Amino acid sequence: MFGRFTVRPDDQAEGCYGIWDGAVNGWRAHGLQDELIAAEKAVELEMQYDAHGPRPADAVRLLPAPRPVRRAAWSDGQIEAWVRDTGTGAWYAKFRDPAGRVSLVLGNDVRPIKGAS
Template sequence: MLGRFTVRPADDGSEGFGVWDGAVNGWRASGIPDELTAAEQAVELEIQYDAHGPRPADAVRVLPSPQPVRRATWSEGQIEAWVRDTGTGAWYAKFRDPTGLVSLILGNDVRPINDKKR
């Protein structure tokens, strides 16, 4: 289950954000000051957990250093890890765009950037 963790505005009247856990219908984190930080926390949780609990070790590959890539939408960024959806078997990349926003995108939608051809 990818998409278990979502970023939502705080519901306590504050200006911050939180990370909602859809598997348990409750907040996983709250009091996060900005949406970028909340999005990164949500993706990190997606990498660690699937719908049933901790993700199997063979379903996660953390890269030793970020790899520059280009998305199918022709936007550039970096991937920092891979995670396999245990339900479908599809691999997703932890993608950071130039603004710092982190998301999970389908692995088929990224291509390495060859610096020599840039």
């Protein structure tokens, strides 16, 4: 289950963001000043937990250094880790776009950029 953690406006701090945990229907974090930081924290939580609890260790692969890739939507960025959806077995890349926004992208939707190291 991806999408367990979502970024929402914080109902306790005006102008801030929080991370909602859909598996327990409760807040996981409050008072995050920046939406980009909140989105990155949500992706980090997605990498750590699936719908049933902690992800198995073999379901996450951290890369020693970010790798430049191109998404199928033809936007460049880089991947920083891989995480497997324990429900479907599909691998997802932790993708950072040029603006710094982090998301999880289906592994089949990213390609290495030729000539980039």
